[in-house]
Amino acid sequence: MPRLEDPLVVGGVHVPNRLYRAPLLECAGNGPDAVDTLVADLEPAAKAGAGLVCQGATIVRAEGGCAAPNMTALADADFAADLRRLTDAIHRHGSTIAIQLEHGGLRSMETWHAAYRREHPDLQQLAVSRPPRLLRLLDRAGFLAYDAHVMSTEEVYELAADFGRSAALAVDAGYDIVHLAGANMGIVHQFLSPFYNRRDDEFGDGVRFLEVVHDEIRERAGDVPLMTKVPAETSAPPFVRQRLGRAEAVTICERLADVGYDALVPVTGSVFWDMSIVKGEFPARAWSDERFRDGYAESFGGTGRAALVALGNWVESLWYDFEPAWNAGLCREVRERVDVPVLAEGGIRERGEMDELLGRDCDMVGMARPFYAEPELPARLLDEEGSVAADTRAVCENCNNCTVPQAAGESGVCRTPSVLARAGELRNAHAYDRANAEESGRK
Template sequence: MSALEDPLEIGGLRLPNRLYRAPLLECAGNGPDAVDTLIRELEPAAAAGAGLVCQGATIVREEGGCAAPGMTSVADPEFVARLARLTDAIHDHGGRIFVQLEHGGLRSMETWHAEYRREHPELRQLAVSRPPRVLRALDRLGFLSYDPEVLTTEAVYDLAADFGRAAASAVEAGYDGVHIAGANMGLVQQFLSPFYNRRDDEFADGVRFLSVVHDEIRARAGDVALMAKVPAETEAPPFVRRRLGADDAVEICARLDEIGYDAVVPVTASTFWDMSIVRGEFPERAWRDDRFRSGYAAAFGGRWRAAAVAAANRLEALAYDFEPGWNADLARRVRERVSIPVLLEGGIRDHEQIDRLVGEACDAVGMGRPFYAEPRLPARILDSEDAGALCENCNNCTVPQATGARGVCRTPAVLAERGELDRAGAYELPGDAETGAREE
């Protein structure tokens, strides 16, 4: 039996295996079809055998803080109660589901999305401190727009309480765990990062914020399984002098273990929202797709500014080439320091690779973008030691999300191969023939 098939406990919650769907953008929003959209996006992974499904980043406040179009807010308990249909669907397949909680802070759409800024002139970014100098320069040049509300000490406590309230509503709706989005340049990373955090109060130590969030969640949601993503800002450009190193990330994970978090997900990252989190090829096809050109212009403030963003994207693709299991070394170091499970994401693509990593560098592995290409991917990975994801790491699934488009694979060769595998029954589990469960 493969290590992948071994069960795993996170905070007393038993996962049936060690493969999970990592958080992705579902672009479901909060409209009347939001729950149906989330079920469509997330249920196939559980139906195909994933031990855990992580719903992508959800925002803990009703207004502001969305880092991309279509993100779902979980600030309204009445809306979250409707998500019981989603958690029931996951549980019906024997799976577990975590909700990822986030606030975008300086990365929010009110900073970078030109059309959104025009439509919501009243919104200000939440900021840990005054924006760093390089970001203020981009503001002066007109590429970004900053009018930040620097959080007072009292306001930080209020924000932590919002995380606790969202977690409590999620538990009431049947979620099995909470995942704090501590990377991808969101507000939690901004607390942790010396690049962003220049405070002079108790929250000058960014781990203090995660400690208060922990206490709020425990007070309001009980002993729900709780984990956090933790960044090492080792991929930041050389001109960024103040950053989190790998040693810092290991130490943060150790402190979260002491505080009472049940698992950690260490990742290498940048101080900016760039391709360090989605390594691979430059998404040429997505940038040239006529279906998205007007959306890019609306997001980035015009056709020429969109072209400038595309050019920067091309340069980033050279700097952040795809590397299998690119967070494995960091996860290995963390695993030597902590007593809680260490989850690994980033460049995990096949069963053989997973077997090498589980038990040595990590305790469970998550895949993200491959699920855009194969929503029922676990059925193949769990069934064969030779199986690997079809994903080509081309990133044509991700860039259109800036326009509000769904995260789906748009690579013809991959889609053709998926169709052949589907027709051959590769995405079926034992018993599927009786229930008629097939990939849509």
């Protein structure tokens, strides 16, 4: 059985070990400090030994498509050239870096962010098909605002070309792997999902879009390793009858491996952008923090509507309780059917759990939210001598206080005192010093 410290080859790229920092929102934007912010957020994981560091969802167009405030876009050659500072920083530590490319489609801020809509009144959402009836009802109720532009066949090809152009810029900037945001209700997910996709052209088969994106990236960016998330909508509420089932998701993975995708990240979730992707506790501290109150009101269209969103968030937290390694079963099914590496993320927190997953369910294991509290977390989990205790785990408590303020434009950081206190104790014990990690991690 492979160990966490064992290397892996992904599409010809040598990854030094099987632990990766999964994509997170860095909220860096594209301003003069954007690359400095990305370096500050991502370099610690590489310094601490992560084999692969994934930059969070990065938009393939200069305007529109952002699912949250301050997302970075990769559509400009000058900005891409500056990103070389980031990739060089990661490579100096012997790690590899992937960039996750995305367009939000119906999930974009032009749908849900009230202040952004006021500032961009002419900006429409890109849509695979007309928004589903349930979402149109939310539009009539005033919670969302749809002015969707359903793409023609030619426009879908142009969007795929934008993914190719951004991938080419990423290769020029020194990224090792291109990672598509194929889940969490982004545009790729919307193509794959029968809840969203009711097209009658060739893209009525959602995999066709990923085939065209693959071809565009190969034509424009060469043989850069290419991977994507693949969703199974198993967490959708029971009243949603049109959904992407587990068997369909496995079949999609088989098709993508045959097309030429070099790695796959199967994940479960809903047809909605909800807590199925961040299972855990209701983030009460984040919702009650007065520092974010005005930001929530700006985002959701007033304090009353913000309170209703918080109530919905609470209900979701009851439905989507935390589950350890919640994508493991789907990953195992996919791994049994494809010959490319399968990456697992979602609720993975403990070293012993990682050892069990590797070789049985997946080929690499990743974490996301825990890095907000412990940017150098790999130092505590990796050990060439094999003496890290099986119960060594991230200090993250899955409270989600890190994620909700991002809707108000805040950075993704841990805000829970007990978690920060434990991370501080570990830092004082030099647990994040790779040279001392083995000894201090046992204290």
